Amino acid sequence: MDTASDQCTTFSVDAYMRDCASRTVLDAIANKWTCLLVDALRAGPVRFGVLRRRLDGITQKSLTQTLRTLERDGMVIRTVYPTIPPRVEYELSELGMSVVSLMKGIKHWAEEHVPEIVAARAAFDRRATEEPVPISTPTPAG
Template identity: 75%
Template sequence: MYRYLMETMPRLRARGAADAYLRECASRKVLDAIANKWTCLLVDALQDGPVRFGALRRRLDGITQKSLTQTLRALERDGMVIRTVYPTIPPRVEYALTDLGHSLVTLMEGIRRWSEDHVSEIMAAREEFERRAAEEPRPVPPI
């Protein structure tokens, strides 16, 4: 598989196809946008329909108002979320996934579920790593 990828990448690059392994490829910016814990949780939280800002903030325990605003704006900018303002007093604003945003639901839901299913294994591995690191002899710096 590795050999196939290494042989294919120059051909893809020559054709100008998207290749996130290239520093300047726009697909890397897309990857940066969706590879964010708040994006993952927001897409999952919005999958069942429009939600108001306050409800999203309550659902995403620990998110700051600033982070929620920035993430929603980024998702709106990238065409994954639509923001609807209703002309009421006070104004009511709802956020919903676009078709593009809905295309991310399965992926984001899978990442969230995998995280929940494997948290105990990951935490145990971290503890074991820390235990081993604490037991390893520390090199003495030269004088």
């Protein structure tokens, strides 16, 4: 039985294909916490607690899951130092560094366009709450 990654290597890699493994990669990187985490790690190794404070609003569970996913995908290196208590640091691998400019660009675009997005959302919400104009239907003659 072919796995998703087998199908992508057997055929061409195509994210539009339901079973292509590239979709799991898109899932991993098209996430707000991944974007912010990659940016937070770009300067070098960082401890978990520092990341948690830096990414305001992230839960411990979300941070742990995102770091594990990025480690599993080869984008983050987790180093455990044999101290008491153990010290753990996270840093971007070479693969992780290759996505920094993309994530930085997405973060910059989001910050730059906040006013436009907020205005568009407000306009949409106003339209959604307005009373619809009733359409008159002809009454049967009789």
